Amino acid sequence: MQPTKREKFLLTRIRVFKDEHAFEALLSEYSPALQRFLYSKLPNHHDVEDAYSTLMLRLWEYTIRTPVEHFSGLAYTIARGVVAEFYRYREGKEQVPISGGEGEEGVEVESGYSAEYVETQIDSQLVKEGMKKLKNEDDREILLLRFVEGYRVKDIAKYLGKTENATSVLIYQALKKIRASILKRKT
Numbered sequence: 001m002q003p004t005k006r007e008k009f010l011l012t013r014i015r016v017f018k019d020e021h022a023f024e025a026l027l028s029e030y031s032p033a034l035q036r037f038l039y040s041k042l043p044n045h046h047d048v049e050d051a052y053s054t055l056m057l058r059l060w061e062y063t064i065r066t067p068v069e070h071f072s073g074l075a076y077t078i079a080r081g082v083v084a085e086f087y088r089y090r091e092g093k094e095q096v097p098i099s100g101g102e103g104e105e106g107v108e109v110e111s112g113y114s115a116e117y118v119e120t121q122i123d124s125q126l127v128k129e130g131m132k133k134l135k136n137e138d139d140r141e142i143l144l145l146r147f148v149e150g151y152r153v154k155d156i157a158k159y160l161g162k163t164e165n166a167t168s169v170l171i172y173q174a175l176k177k178i179r180a181s182i183l184k185r186k187t
Contacts, residue, residue, distance in 0.1 A: 127182075139177065153167050
């Protein structure tokens with residue numbers, strides 16, 4: 001996908017004038033998709049917030065120093081690196097559960113979230129777990145492109161070098177695999 005004239009203009013303003021308003025304008029367009037991407041890759045809200053702030057800082061630093069053609073491509077590349085760093089850093093750390101050990105009671109915490117929000121989070125968590133169980137990395141990437149990043153089937157087909165029909169079939173098969181793993185978990 002080619003960048004628009006507006007995007008090229010904003011990228012030039014960022015690099016030449018270090019224009020924060022131009023950076024904010026680009027972020028307002030891509031931020032929701034980037035956050036969805038991070039939510040699909042990271043375990044909790046706190047980690048997503050940390051990763052997002054790291055992503056924004058690196059994106060700003062890169063765009064003010066280097067000519068950039070595709071803002072979204074750069075943003076997703078940096079986001080993938082931030083996620084990889086998160087898991088690489090976490091690998092060396094011992095994970096300590098928050099809840100107490102045997103004999104200790106858990107603490108109930110009141111939530112300000114609505115039941116609908118909690119239900120949506122549970123559903124998205126099931127889908128995340130289903131995506132992690134997909135053995136084929138291509139299946140995961142296709143679903144992320146389609147449902148997290150919001151690309152059209154036509155654009156995904158062009159990216160993969162396949163026909164739209166073949167791409168639709170791949171998406172359907174990947175969703176079918178996730179559906180099967182979710183149903184298997186519920187039973």
